[in-house]
Amino acid sequence: MKKSLLFTYxxxxxxxxxxALISKSDFLSNSVILLIMFFSAxxxxxxxxxFMELKxxxxxxxxxxxxxxxxxxLVIVLIK
Structure with missing residues (x-):
């Protein structure tokens, strides 16, 4: 297997x-939500x-x- 695929995985x-760790925190401030959205993107x-060869x-x-x-x-963050 290619090293780049393993690194990406x-x-x-x-x-x-x-x-998952930061979502379990006691407070969900706007910065935590923004960080979660950033990681998801x-x-x-x-x-x-x-993996979908879009490159x-x-x-x-x-x-x-x-x-x-x-x-x-941006829309999701602004709605929150």
Missing amino acids: GLLIALTLFT IKFLLVAFQ KANPFWRLSLSFVLGLLV
Whole structure:
């Protein structure tokens, strides 16, 4: 298996565990929610670019996906 795939997989596991740990904290301030959303967006981009081969796609699709993801995270954070 490629080292980059194993590294990405390990990073996904680490981000998931860290997100689970901070979500169990006694207080859920806006900064914790923002951090959880940021980690979720990073995990989404890692899966899309590494495992779904989006890194080989047309730049339009890469840019539009990143834009829509940023917009979605922004809307969710602003609603909270």
